[in-house]
Amino acid sequence: MSSSTSLDAIDRRILRELVKDGRITNAQLAEHVGLSPSPCWQRTRRLEDEGYILGYTARLDRDRLGVSETVLIEVTMDRHDDAVLETFGRQMAEMREVIEVWLVTGEYDYIIKVAVNGTRGYEEFLRNRLYRVPGIRHSRSSFALRCLKEGGVPIPD
Structure with missing residues (x-):
């Protein structure tokens, strides 16, 4: 896994948005972080592949x-x-x-x-x-x- 120093500002924004809402659509995520949908999707997949994102879960009451x-x-x-x-x-x-x-x-x-x-x-x-x-x-x-x-x-x- 890469160190956190290899994350740029956009990667960190993507991670912060996903922590807030793991069900956000790629289009919404792209808009929130200032990217078009395709590069946003590619970055999110890279963050998953590199192990920064371990999975997605639901918060239960x-x-x-x-x-x-x-x-x-x-x-x-x-x-x-x-x-x-x-x-x-x-x-x-x-x-x-x-x-x-x-x-x-x-x-x-x-x-x-x-x-x-x-x-x-x-x-x-x-x-x-x-x-x-x-x-x-x-x-x-x-x-x-x-x-x-x-x-x-x-x-x-």
Whole structure:
């Protein structure tokens, strides 16, 4: 993959527009970034081919889906051998409630972001999912009260 220094100003405008609206038509995108449709389409395809654009996704309304609560869980593992870490990673990937998992530095080994249906949904997640994962020594949870900013990737100037 090319470094971000190979992106010109138009490439960066294309990326910013697609972050705002991944379903924008090529004609609208071209107009927003100051190109005609054909070169805009070619640039977008190049950005995909070079790996700057990894894919397109839909943002879903978690309230409507009944999983409006976000919980951040800090996890410490009892061991750090390859088998335990591989099992942990695989099981996290299989859990539908798990939105993100980050390996981190500091007091805890991982931070897990989950979406659940209130405190009962969280208790069910803990009892039926997280506490059954081998190798977890300790966890600490925080319910998110409100998200101030979500998603996106900073696109360098």
